[in-house]
Amino acid sequence: MKALTVLLASAATFLLPTLLYPSSGCAQAIDLTSAGKPLATQPADPAIAAALQDVSAPNIQAAITRLVAFKNRSTVSSTERDLPVGTGILAAADWIQAQFEQYSKACNGCLEVKVDAFVEPAATDPRSRIKQPTPIRNVYAILRGTDPVAAKRMYLVTGHYDTRVTDVLNTHNDAPGANDDSSGVAVSLEAARVLSKFRFPATLVFVAVAGEEQGLYGSHHLALLAKQQGWLLQGVLNNDIVGGDTTPGDMLQDKTRVRVFSQGVLPSAPPEQLRQQLTLGLDNDSSSRELARAVLDVDRTYFPANRGRKPIKAVMELRLDRFLRGGDHKSFSDEGFPAVRFTEWRENFNHQHQDLRNEGGVEYGDLLKFVDFKYVANVARLNIATLATLAKSPGESENVRVVTTNLDNNTTLKWESPQSASGPVRYEVVWRETAASDWQYSVHAELYAARTGDKQIHSATLPVSKDNVFFGVRACDTGGHCSAAVTALPERP
Numbered sequence: 001m002k003a004l005t006v007l008l009a010s011a012a013t014f015l016l017p018t019l020l021y022p023s024s025g026c027a028q029a030i031d032l033t034s035a036g037k038p039l040a041t042q043p044a045d046p047a048i049a050a051a052l053q054d055v056s057a058p059n060i061q062a063a064i065t066r067l068v069a070f071k072n073r074s075t076v077s078s079t080e081r082d083l084p085v086g087t088g089i090l091a092a093a094d095w096i097q098a099q100f101e102q103y104s105k106a107c108n109g110c111l112e113v114k115v116d117a118f119v120e121p122a123a124t125d126p127r128s129r130i131k132q133p134t135p136i137r138n139v140y141a142i143l144r145g146t147d148p149v150a151a152k153r154m155y156l157v158t159g160h161y162d163t164r165v166t167d168v169l170n171t172h173n174d175a176p177g178a179n180d181d182s183s184g185v186a187v188s189l190e191a192a193r194v195l196s197k198f199r200f201p202a203t204l205v206f207v208a209v210a211g212e213e214q215g216l217y218g219s220h221h222l223a224l225l226a227k228q229q230g231w232l233l234q235g236v237l238n239n240d241i242v243g244g245d246t247t248p249g250d251m252l253q254d255k256t257r258v259r260v261f262s263q264g265v266l267p268s269a270p271p272e273q274l275r276q277q278l279t280l281g282l283d284n285d286s287s288s289r290e291l292a293r294a295v296l297d298v299d300r301t302y303f304p305a306n307r308g309r310k311p312i313k314a315v316m317e318l319r320l321d322r323f324l325r326g327g328d329h330k331s332f333s334d335e336g337f338p339a340v341r342f343t344e345w346r347e348n349f350n351h352q353h354q355d356l357r358n359e360g361g362v363e364y365g366d367l368l369k370f371v372d373f374k375y376v377a378n379v380a381r382l383n384i385a386t387l388a389t390l391a392k393s394p395g396e397s398e399n400v401r402v403v404t405t406n407l408d409n410n411t412t413l414k415w416e417s418p419q420s421a422s423g424p425v426r427y428e429v430v431w432r433e434t435a436a437s438d439w440q441y442s443v444h445a446e447l448y449a450a451r452t453g454d455k456q457i458h459s460a461t462l463p464v465s466k467d468n469v470f471f472g473v474r475a476c477d478t479g480g481h482c483s484a485a486v487t488a489l490p491e492r493p
Contacts, residue, residue, distance in 0.1 A: 031409075032433065032469065035462045036443030039430065041300045042480040047198065048388045052302060054194045055384065057377040060186045063099075064243075064376075067092060067182040068368050073163040075211045075218075077171040078135045088171075089210060092161050093137045096208045099189055100141040107196045111141040111206075116225060120217050129168050129214040138218045140207040141192050143200070145391070149422040150201035153395045155235040155387050157191050157205070158219065159184025160212035160328055163366070166355045168213060173355060178368045179243030179344075180352050181212070187239040187342075187380045194384055200391035202420070212240075212328055213353075219328035223335045232420060235291050235390050235484065236339035237383050238329035244375025245348040255375050257313050257345040258382065260295050262288035263320040263333045276489070281434060284318060285470060285487040287338035288329075292316045293438055294484035295340065295386050302385045303378075312378040315345075316437060322347075338484065342379055392481035394421035397458075400473045401491035402466055411466040413445075413488055415473045417456045426476045429460055430485050431469040439472065439485065 067073070071087040078090050097113060104111035116138035123130050139161075145151030163177025164170070176182075185208045192206035211217030219238075226233050244255050265274065265283045277283050299314040321327050321341060329339035348370070356365035395418035403412040413429060427445035432438065448460040472485030 031463070031465055032431075032441060035448065035464055036429070036441050039439050039442050041304075042297065042482060044301050045388070045392070045479060045481065048385055049302065051194050051198060051384055051388060052381045054197070055190060055377050055381050057373040059193070060190055060376050060380065061373040063186040063189050064178055064182040064371060064373070065368060066095065067161065067185060068176040068178050070095070072165075072171055072173060072175040073161060073177060074168075074171045074175060075136060075162040075214050076130065076134055076169060079132060080171050083172070089162055090135075090137070093139055093210070096139045096161060096185070096189070100139065100192060100206065103193050103196050104141065110196055111143055111192065113139075113141045115139055116222055118221055120211065120214075130217070131169070136211045136218050136221070138207065138209045138222045140205055140222075143192075143196055143204040143206070145201050145203040146199045147201035147422050150395065150420050151203050152232045153202040153420040154231050154233045155202065155204055155237075155390050156207055156233060156332075157188050157237045157239070157383055157387060158207035158209055158328055159186070159188050159239045160210065160218065161185045161208045162210045162213050162218075164213040164353055166353060168353075176356075176366050176368065178366050178371050179245060180241045180366055181239070183241065183243035183371060183376050184239035186376060187242060187383055190377075190380045191384050191387060195387065198388070200388065201422070202391040202395070204387055204391055209328055216326060216328055216331050219331035223331040223337065226332075226337065227335045233332070233337045234396055235294075235386075236329060236332040236337055237386060238327055238332075238339060238341045239379065239383065240327045240341055241343050241347060241352070242376055242379040243370070244344050244372035245346070245351055245370050246372045247348050247351070247370060250346070250348065252346055254345040255372060256310055257315050258379050259317050259343045259345060260292045260314050261317045261319060261321050261327070261329070261341040261343065262286070262292040262339070263330070264289055264318065266333065266336070268334060280490070282470070282487060282489075284437065285472075287484070287486075288333055288340060289316075289318075290472065290484040290487065291338040292340050294390065294482070295382070296438055297482065298386045298389050299382060301389075303382070312382055314382060318437060342383070344375070389481050390483065392477065392479070393483040394418050394423065394425045394475040394477055396483045397427065397473045397475050397486050400486040400488045402471060402488045404490045404492065409463070409465045410461055411464055411471065412459065412461040413471060413473060414457065414459045414491065415486070417458070418475050418483070421475065424478055426478065427458060428474050428476060428482065429462065430472045430474060431464060433469055445473070
């Protein structure tokens with residue numbers, strides 16, 4: 001009897017807080033799920049799924065093989081006059097332009113093929129990789145949107161076609177650049193070939209830039225051009241080293257994963273904006289991070305797991321780029337455009353920026369035989385699905401904010417319609433716990449909508465505490481094509 005009394009007393013001590021405070025220990029879980037549901041996978045669009053089936057690994061192999069045949073594609077080789085005919089970076093630029101023109105001819109002139117040509121002046125810094133005035137060409141093709149309003153919105157895919165060996169100023173030694181970055185250029189070319197067979201409300205831009213190995217000169221110039229011409233650029237997909245390096249004996253490469261890098265905080269942002277981001281913990285919610293989350297969302301839709309294994313899995317990396325490295329997406333990010341970089345899971349540095357040689361039993365050089373063309377094709381499919389989904393979406397909501405007039409546990413969100421939407425728009429409020437990197441929950445905003453008196457201004461109040469989560473709003477059409485989410489910022493009374 002005494003033992004039973006002790007047991008009951010212990011049980012009462014353990015249960016008392018739960019009996020007195022029934023929500024204790026699970027209030028946050030209830031709060032998080034009191035509205036909406038766990039983020040659902042969007043339905044696949046049959047037209048986009050058909051486009052993905054058209055992606056060809058043999059076509060990609062042929063493109064990379066042709067680029068490798070130009071030998072040294074150093075950007076500074078454009079100043080040389082003694083290169084063998086049909087080699088060098090200018091010959092490669094001509095070929096890329098011809099490829100875009102061929103795709104345009106096949107679609108009755110649907111692509112506007114352009115060359116952004118300029119001369120980069122010699123730099124005075126002795127460490128500069130541009131020693132004399134150097135001609136640089138960015139080659140790109142524009143697939144204009146079919147909707148007069150939505151066509152203002154643009155999405156861009158790019159790779160760099162210049163290469164290098166150990167000495168970045170070497171313009172004559174063989175520099176095949178099969179992975180870095182013929183693979184990325186092949187993605188742009190294949191995206192242009194496949195998507196030019198379709199029409200989208202928004203505009204797509206397919207690009208190959210030069211000058212990357214010298215210091216991102218080509219992409220910097222194109223990003224400035226986009227800024228100066230007022231491009232409404234809502235997504236830049238940069239593919240750099242997406243060849244799925246295949247080295248005999250390497251057991252740690254993962255051909256089912258691709259890294260997606262993006263910048264969290266822009267160093268160029270105004271001080272007051274930086275202070276707000278740091279105060280609110282929004283250093284993980286830049287427009288580039290939201291673009292990365294949109295890539296993950298597309299990945300879930302079009303690349304489901306089969307027997308527990310996905311053909312390609314996008315992995316969001318919470319940093320601008322790899323250690324001590326840089327890529328062309330930075331040029332666009334610096335100008336305030338949402339931009340991400342796709343890169344294979346595990347690079348082999350013996351096959352990048354190296355003179356071709358065998359040394360100590362190790363083969364050095366960025367050679368064609370180390371590229372996995374099926375892997376590149378899967379990365380191209382992920383790019384194509386992302387471009388097509390975003391181009392069919394209504395575009396991003398404007399001025400998304402959290403009302404902070406009252407201190408309470410409900411959250412009222414307000415936002416404005418996308419400036420480039422012309423059809424019906426369905427809004428989703430998304431949120432995630434502050435420790436989570438991707439969106440976890442969503443709800444159709446109309447379920448919690450409030451009247452605002454203005455058709456362009458929308459409002460919804462959810463019983464989810466703004467202190468425990470980050471909120472965003474994304475705009476979707478009736479077919480489930482959603483924009484990247486826009487992070488909610490405080491609205492001051």
